[in-house]
Amino acid sequence: MKTLLVTGFEPFPGMPVNPTSLLVERLPKRLPSVRDVEFRFALLPTTWSGRKEVTDALRSTLAPAAIVHLGVDGRRRTINVETRAVNRATRIRPDADGQHAETPFLDRTGPSQRQSTLPARALQQAALRTGVPARLSVDAGDYLCNATLWDSIASGIPSIFIHVPSLPRGRFERRPSLQRVEAGVAAILIETARRI
Template sequence: MPLPKGPVLKTVLVTGFEPFPGMPVNPTALLMERLPRRLIHEHRGIRFQFEILPTTWAGRFEVTDRLRKDLSPDAIVHFGVDGSRRTINIETRAVNRATRVKPDASGAHAETALLEPGAERARTSTLPVRALYQAAARSGLPVALSRNAGTYLCNATLWDSIGSGIPAVFVHVPPLPRGRFDAKLSLQQMERAAILILEETRRRV
């Protein structure tokens, strides 16, 4: 007589990025180290898998695509930093564009100006962005829905994850404050918002 099967464990892949030119300290890499200590690893049949991605165009396929295929997650929440942001931004779409001006962490540039020649111009985030926005807003911190994920690796990563068919979203955070008089969000504040976003994601998976 076959043994009864246990509940199927679902996985939410959560990623941050390594430093890159112009951003020697990436707060999202620090978040990937801190969040596992603040969130219950497995709850109600859903677990978080935290990873730090290389900030390279080659890593887009060698690391990030492999993670998606090896883990087969049920949802993906990417975190990245944007030096121009002052708020936490829930990205609502990715565009089929890649900057060829800004080098990656290895000094390389995107090979083409399109992420996927012949594909659509934009892809819409496939996790419920408004619900995640509302969750993050409960932190009391400034949060916004954004239609501009840029044209660097953050945008490319979201583009690929949406295209994989896995429900996905990207969250941009500001850089860390420099000095006591810098009013940008602290790492602890970003962490608070990230926890709310991830707990809401867990409820939605």
């Protein structure tokens, strides 16, 4: 039995309701079983210290065959499949503990970027088939989303990061509903499970 690790994030400054927390809670009840694959879900703290204490521990304890990280980007109106992580970290925005990244680089001696190691286009197409808007992206940001993908790629475990939009704020909002995003993410996870 192979393990597919799926992570979301807790709330953080500026995002008091993180839709990925809701997805991690809802998706286990929605996903069909996939032969020889076990879905494992975890919620990550939105802290720089949690990057090592929690995320590294999950990778080593579960030894997953693949990882799909979920995060929110309040500026976007689509699901975004991140194709790379970059070697940078913001020193401006604090984490949920009020702390900042120690340096502007994730790895002072590392490469400038790392490519996602799961098939981004196939996962984007899986989401699109549900009717939810989905794009490929080359900008995972410079916050914990990008850092988490950076670390997972470096671990050698096939990994990708999926950014989802924040929850709609009213009936005239152009962001997709949580239900539509959930359907798209479920399709991405099923497609990933079939490929590992």
